[in-house]
Amino acid sequence: MYTFSKTEKLCKREFIEQLFAEGKSVGAYPLRMLYTPINELPVPYQVLVSVPKRYFKRAVDRNLLKRRLREAYRLQKNLLPTTDKRxxxxxxxxxxxxxxxxxxxxxxxxxxxxxxxxxxxxxxN
Structure with missing residues (x-):
């Protein structure tokens, strides 16, 4: 249950472009979440994690924050509702x-x- 497998990672360029083009946004400092339904996904939720190079020039710092984001998601993903949509x-x-x-x-x-x-x-509704 508390895993973050390869199938849960959003890698396909087409889906990433669709997410950034059509996605809706929710924010809670320091994070922002974009989401969009894509029915072709293999699992109910696929996730992309990003930390900007603009503010964190050193890869060590970006990687640290990405690890923290992935771990926080991994432990909290049980809050996501089970649904037919992906x-x-x-x-x-x-x-x-x-x-x-x-x-x-x-x-x-x-x-x-x-x-x-x-x-x-x-x-x-």
Whole structure:
């Protein structure tokens, strides 16, 4: 249950372009989440993690933040609702400083909670 397998990683260029072109956005500092339904995905949720080179010049810092984002997602993905639709998700780090894992985890909980709430509301309407 608490895994993050290769099939859950969003790699296909076509899907990534569609996500950034059509995706809707939800934010909780320092994270921003883009999401869009894509029915061709092999699993219910595929995830992309990005940390900008603009603010973190050293790859070591970017990799650290990406590891923290992936771990926070891995432990909190149970908040995502089970649904027939399949979604591509992108988590973008927007802060200019390296925040602790705990702050990133709190932001991830907030984002996934907002997304789950939006999903439930869209199913009832």
């Amino acid at each position: 979604y591509a998700l992108a988590f973008l780090y927007g802060g200019k400083e390296k925040l602790s894992y705990w702050k990133i985890e709190q932001a991830m909980k907030t984002l996934l909670g907002q997304f789950a709430q939006w999903q439930v509301e869209s199913l009832t």
